[in-house]
Amino acid sequence: MKKEINIPLILDAVKKAGESFLIDYKKNTIPNDKKELLAQLEAIDEQCLSILKGTLQTTYPDISWNIGDEFDSNGQKQPLPLSEYWLCDAMDGAVQYLQHIPGWTINLALIRNGEIYFSVIYDPLAQEMFWAQQGTGAFMNNEPIQPSTKKDPEIMLAIFEYGHQEPAIPGFNQKHGMSVTSLLDTFGIVRNYGPHGLQLAYIGAGRIDVFLQLGLDTYNWLAGILIAKEAGVEILNKDAQPWKWGDESLLVAAPGIADRFMKNEIKN
Known part of the structure; x- marks a missing residue:
């Protein structure tokens, strides 16, 4: 025991x-x-x-x-x-x-x-x-702590982050660009901040509304994932499926927000 x-x-x-x-x-x-x-x-x-x-x-x-x-x-x-x-x-x-x-x-x-x-x-x-x-x-x-209850995407704060891909993956930066475009098309405020774990904790505390990162960055995510999850936040991958260890993307959002983003992600 x-x-x-x-x-x-x-x-x-x-x-x-x-x-x-x-x-x-x-x-x-x-x-x-x-x-x-x-x-x-x-x-x-x-x-x-x-x-x-x-x-x-x-x-x-x-x-x-x-x-x-x-x-x-x-x-x-x-x-x-x-x-x-x-x-x-x-x-x-x-x-x-x-x-x-x-x-x-x-x-x-x-x-x-x-x-x-x-x-x-x-x-x-x-x-x-x-x-x-x-x-x-x-x-x-x-x-x-608890996540945001905002309803208007124009006042939602979305964060986009990136990891270190070694060796470099062909076309990866282009995928980043498309996802940033989807964030800009969905939310009124888009920023890049860092550090990663703290941003996830901020979603749990209602300070940030959505976080997106493509690529594998598990070690930077883990501490923040549990804090956000226990606060009642959705922990997904970029395909809006429940995140699991080893997934090469992370989408963390206050309840109900991920669906808004996915509609524009599919368009792009």
Whole structure:
């Protein structure tokens, strides 16, 4: 029987990790070449994991760790063959952090039996903690959240994101363009924001109405998917079918909104 999780302990660990990055925020030299960029990204991973593991491995020594590498296409197609493990996106939006701009979070998910059992997303700049446990609802700073109830698409906010496709897929950028056109034809406000997981949490909190991304980006999605789902949001793929691990697209929307988009997607 798996050990029941201590949610306050986990939230505190994630908050501690996030707060540690505020100390040096905007103090790093913005990377000017790929080698420097990769070195700074690696340092972020090491700092975050050191803090998280320092707390969680002591309490949960039997739970393994998987560091979500968004460039690992094969690894993102299915969960690990483990009954339980932490999946950590050490900093979602790390490039923004290194560029001295907002839009970076600490994301952590607990995977049990191939499903997202618990997840947390912490935004240190806003001091907002989004989290959810399977079957118990979603919360922001321990207050329940719920999605938008807007009816007018002219005032709906739609977000389009993209992932890293390696190797490049012929015609993929053209498909992106067609989907952006469908969003523009459907909703009054279309933006690109980042980080991915936080945007999904924002849909759960009613701040964003719809999110669309083509391509495989599972590790960036997982923490936000559970939060959005537990808030009552629709979690689909671009074909409006229920999303499942390994799907190469994600369409997340407040209830009833996906149908509006799909009508224009089919036209295009």
